[in-house]
Amino acid sequence: MKMSAGLSRVWPAAVFLALFAGGAVLQALAMRRTDLGVAYVFVLGLEAVLAFAFSVAIFGESASLGRAAAVVLIVAGIMLLRLT
Numbered sequence: 001m002k003m004s005a006g007l008s009r010v011w012p013a014a015v016f017l018a019l020f021a022g023g024a025v026l027q028a029l030a031m032r033r034t035d036l037g038v039a040y041v042f043v044l045g046l047e048a049v050l051a052f053a054f055s056v057a058i059f060g061e062s063a064s065l066g067r068a069a070a071v072v073l074i075v076a077g078i079m080l081l082r083l084t
Contacts, residue, residue, distance in 0.1 A: 023043070023047070026043075027039060027040070027043045030042070030043070037081075038081055038082060041077075041078065041081055042078055042081070042082065045074045045075070045077065045078040046078070048071075048074055049071055049074060049075060052067065052071050
């Protein structure tokens with residue numbers, strides 16, 4: 001979304017919208033197999049982890065120890081939620 005400059009650039013906006021739609025479809029399919037709370041938290045956590053990874057890899061944003069620890073906690077929380 002950042003590369004689309006507020007959805008004003010056509011190709012980055014199209015990629016963003018396609019990924020958004022694909023994520024919504026995957027979330028809907030996941031909700032057919034598991035509880036709403038588990039699927040929704042999993043998707044939100046996955047979005048947060050991917051946003052962090054892309055921000056570091058593509059935009060060169062900082063990956064401090066605190067931010068990396070927060071991502072590890074998110075992943076651990078998702079795993080714990082899935083196992084219970």
